[in-house]
Amino acid sequence: MNGRSLALGQYYPARSALHTLDPRVKLLLMLALVTAIFFINNLAVMVAAGLLVPVLATVAKVPYSWVIRGLRPLLFILILTFFIHVFFTPGARLAAIGPLTATRAGLRNGAFYSLRLGLVVLFSSFVTLTTTPVQLTDAIESIFGPLKKFRLPVHEVALMMTIALRFIPTLLSEAETIMQAQKARGADFESGHIFKRAKSFVPLLIPLFISAFRRADELALAMEARGYAGGEGRTRLHVLKVRAADVVWLIGGLAVIALVVGVRWAV
Amino acid sequence: MLVELGAVGYTYLPRSEAAAQALADVSLTVGSGEFIALIGPTGSGKSTLVQIMAGLVKPTSGRVKFEGNDIWLEKARLPERRRLVGLVFQEPEKQLFEMTVEDDVAFWPRNAGVSAEAVPEMTRAALEAVGLDYPSYRERSPFTLSGGEMRRVAIAGIVVMNPRVLILDESTVGLDARGRMDLAGRIRALNQKDTAIVMVSHDMDEVAESADRVIMLAQGGIVFDGPPREAFKQTDLLAGIDLELPQVARIAARLRRQGLLGGRLPLTLAEIESDILTAFGKVPE
Numbered sequence: 001m002n003g004r005s006l007a008l009g010q011y012y013p014a015r016s017a018l019h020t021l022d023p024r025v026k027l028l029l030m031l032a033l034v035t036a037i038f039f040i041n042n043l044a045v046m047v048a049a050g051l052l053v054p055v056l057a058t059v060a061k062v063p064y065s066w067v068i069r070g071l072r073p074l075l076f077i078l079i080l081t082f083f084i085h086v087f088f089t090p091g092a093r094l095a096a097i098g099p100l101t102a103t104r105a106g107l108r109n110g111a112f113y114s115l116r117l118g119l120v121v122l123f124s125s126f127v128t129l130t131t132t133p134v135q136l137t138d139a140i141e142s143i144f145g146p147l148k149k150f151r152l153p154v155h156e157v158a159l160m161m162t163i164a165l166r167f168i169p170t171l172l173s174e175a176e177t178i179m180q181a182q183k184a185r186g187a188d189f190e191s192g193h194i195f196k197r198a199k200s201f202v203p204l205l206i207p208l209f210i211s212a213f214r215r216a217d218e219l220a221l222a223m224e225a226r227g228y229a230g231g232e233g234r235t236r237l238h239v240l241k242v243r244a245a246d247v248v249w250l251i252g253g254l255a256v257i258a259l260v261v262g263v264r265w266a267v
Numbered sequence: 268m269l270v271e272l273g274a275v276g277y278t279y280l281p282r283s284e285a286a287a288q289a290l291a292d293v294s295l296t297v298g299s300g301e302f303i304a305l306i307g308p309t310g311s312g313k314s315t316l317v318q319i320m321a322g323l324v325k326p327t328s329g330r331v332k333f334e335g336n337d338i339w340l341e342k343a344r345l346p347e348r349r350r351l352v353g354l355v356f357q358e359p360e361k362q363l364f365e366m367t368v369e370d371d372v373a374f375w376p377r378n379a380g381v382s383a384e385a386v387p388e389m390t391r392a393a394l395e396a397v398g399l400d401y402p403s404y405r406e407r408s409p410f411t412l413s414g415g416e417m418r419r420v421a422i423a424g425i426v427v428m429n430p431r432v433l434i435l436d437e438s439t440v441g442l443d444a445r446g447r448m449d450l451a452g453r454i455r456a457l458n459q460k461d462t463a464i465v466m467v468s469h470d471m472d473e474v475a476e477s478a479d480r481v482i483m484l485a486q487g488g489i490v491f492d493g494p495p496r497e498a499f500k501q502t503d504l505l506a507g508i509d510l511e512l513p514q515v516a517r518i519a520a521r522l523r524r525q526g527l528l529g530g531r532l533p534l535t536l537a538e539i540e541s542d543i544l545t546a547f548g549k550v551p552e
């Protein structure tokens with residue numbers, strides 16, 4: 001288990017229009033785009049929407065391979081979705097493998113649904129690919145800011161999210177360390193069937209929690225030592241400001257999305 | 268041969284921009300009952316090498332054998348082999364993970380299916396072998412211990428498995444002088460009982476006192492493998508990798524330059540004592 005293989009749409013540093021776009025605009029556009037995908041009911045339109053992926057990757061200056069990598073954790077589910085549809089949709093018989101018959105409609109459905117799932121993941125990954133976790137939580141804090149009036153702890157929740165994101169890699173490497181320590185003392189993570197292997201991870205959890213709590217204590221101490229006192233009256237180093245370019249993106253993006261959704265009724 | 272490495276290489280983060288080759292073409296053997304010191308400057312690959320010897324890290328090239336069998340070809344037997352080649356990590360706090368000292372040391376016996384009645388006795392014996400009092404430490408949390416105590420508990424967690432080879436990665440660092448002497452004596456005692464020892468160390472006095480074989484590592488490759496007396500004659504090699512001679516040998520070298528001492532190169536206090544007595548015409552006891 002190394003940190004890299006777990007990068008699901010991990011931030012890719014570059015200077016691009018998408019990177020400098022206001023994270024709130026990015027979040028809103030992404031939500032609209034993902035919703036739009038669910039309105040598409042036609043394979044051709046879905047494929048056309050898929051063409052947006054290389055376009056966005058080019059604009060964002062993120063290598064295609066890096067974008068595709070975001071699909072890796074989902075590969076199994078994508079393939080499963082595809083084959084379930086291929087073999088379990090009634091329709092004209094295409095081919096038979098043992099007791100299973102593939103149908104023409106199944107092939108179509110399989111392509112449609114796995115493409116839909118893949119696109120949802122890919123489009124959402126563009127937000128995390130081009131936005132640092134800190135910007136992202138700032139955006140969330142700003143979007144939900146009005147709720148502060150109702151005494152909801154928006155700042156605190158956003159801070160918790162930032163910290164959680166920051167500590168994911170740390171916890172992964174911590175888990176790796178504890179695994180090594182247990183392996184050194186005869187624990188077995190490598191052999192046996194999948195259930196036995198999954199079971200061997202249970203003794204990993206308690207030490208991991210203990211160390212997470214220890215880290216949390218240390219972090220709280222370090223933050224207090226540097227004078228952190230919460231959301232009230234706190235100023236920011238980077239203030240989110242909407243620029244003209246952000247407005248253009250927002251309007252342009254919504255227009256494209258409206259087009260995608262509109263096709264459903266136009267065709 | 269207990270452990271045998273054949274042309275082992277290791278690269279961290281292979282196939283990435285940050286790829287770093289830590290070991291290249293390392294071959295060595297560890298025979299039963301040997302006491303080997305592994306020395307080399309910071310970053311030379313010592314920790315990486317011992318993790319590979321212990322079967323915790325799979326080399327990116329080459330073979331690791333235990334009693335003649337390639338350990339990575341028989342994954343089902345890896346846990347058993349990791350017991351037989353026990354490694355104490357460089358950072359003891361990374362080795363400890365249970366809530367109490369007792370649970371931590373008892374991790375292996377409990378998981379290995381040792382009968383419940385036998386576990387406390389094994390735990391006690393392991394803690395005493397590293398010089399810790401069982402009743403006063405068993406309930407403590409490992410993370411409230413001092414650095415030196417943590418090291419001892421970490422060693423106990425490995426000693427309890429009764430390994431054939433015990434590998435210690437700088438395990439005497441952070442102890443006071445007395446503690447270091449005490450622990451060194453305990454490690455020698457384990458060696459007397461036929462446990463092979465591989466000790467990573469920066470302390471040449473410790474190496475001279477204990478080891479009967481020295482392996483020198485520099486930039487991921489072995490540059491010397493032989494008896495300590497030979498090792499400390501390689502002054503160019505040692506200077507090239509910023510290692511000092513043991514204090515005793517340095518004093519002997521000065522006395523030699525003054526023409527006061529001749530003959531062999533003494534390495535331990537006992538040796539230089541008897542050499543000096545002989546030089547003064549006295550008979551060493």
Ligand SMILES: Nc1ncnc2c1ncn2[C@@H]1O[C@H](COP(=O)(O)OP(=O)(O)OP(=O)(O)O)[C@@H](O)[C@H]1O
Nearest residue numbers: 279280287288289308309310311312313314315316
């Ligand atoms: N997790 C890692 N990722 C990348 N490179 C690493 C990693 N661990 C070690 N290295 C590199 O591998 C090389 C060998 O490291 P290693 O820890 O084996 O050295 P060492 O001889 O034990 O040093 P020290 O005396 O400081 O403990 C070093 O150049 C180090 O920077």
Ligand SMILES: [Mg+2]
Nearest residue numbers: 313314315357
């Ligand atoms: Mg090291």
